[in-house]
Amino acid sequence: MFGCIAVPRNFRLLEELERGEKGIGDGTVSYGMDDGDDIYMRSWTGTIIGPHNSVHEGRIYQLKLFCDKDYPEKPPSVRFHSRINLTCVNHETGVVEAKKFGMLANWQREYTMEDILTQLKKEMAAPYNRKLVQLPEGILFVEWD
């Protein structure tokens, strides 16, 4: 029985919204809706505070998450708004590339935006990422859309 009942998209996003409003864990990842009037709750902003023992420590990274009509059957599109040098992030656009980020490539409907942000925070502290040279804080990716 467990897990066989799929919560429909909108109610799932309302749950995520409420969880995000309450605040998550130690506060190093958070997210909220961009447009409080959008009944379909598509655009979100996520924030990650860079993990200890990495070049990202204490930095604040902003991301944009977009949950389309097929969420959570399909993952949201995720891109960094703050410039960052990470192996799974496109250097020009900030897009988190599914083929280099397992959670998006092997997406399951139980995964949440919180899971994505938490996993990206772990990525920042991974051996192949934690020492990568970064630009000064506060620079943004160029927005193409």
Next chain:
Amino acid sequence: MANSNLPRRIIKETQRLLSEPAPGISASPSEDNMRYFNVMILGPTQSPYEGGVFKLELFLPEEYPMAAPKVRFLTKIYHPNIDKLGRICLDILKDKWSPALQIRTVLLSIQALLSAPNPDDPLSENIAKHWKTNETEAVETAKEWTRLYASGA
């Protein structure tokens, strides 16, 4: 597939909703998820919502009937107990839920809430304030929104 374990109670409730719909209310389960209903409520006569057709969505969580259904408006509505995302402030959807209640009773209560907005227990602070300070004008806005967003298109 996900519907093979649908509890008998939900099947019964669904059949009755379809065969004997309550006046001004329709609810039909979605094809791919029998716990997810498309709902329409007609704005009650003598209310600012008269003439409006309001779309809602309703979902029966795994714990139903031990937990309340989840319901929200998809049509924009100007009402002190309904917020911008269509979420509804209604006691029977929260702490006053009882397994003796049904989908039908929930929808009838929502219909009744349209006839009797309660600005003393608001979900939208601004709308409630409007209602309390200038009810005539708030009602006019509610009528205007009904024309704009709920005209049944």
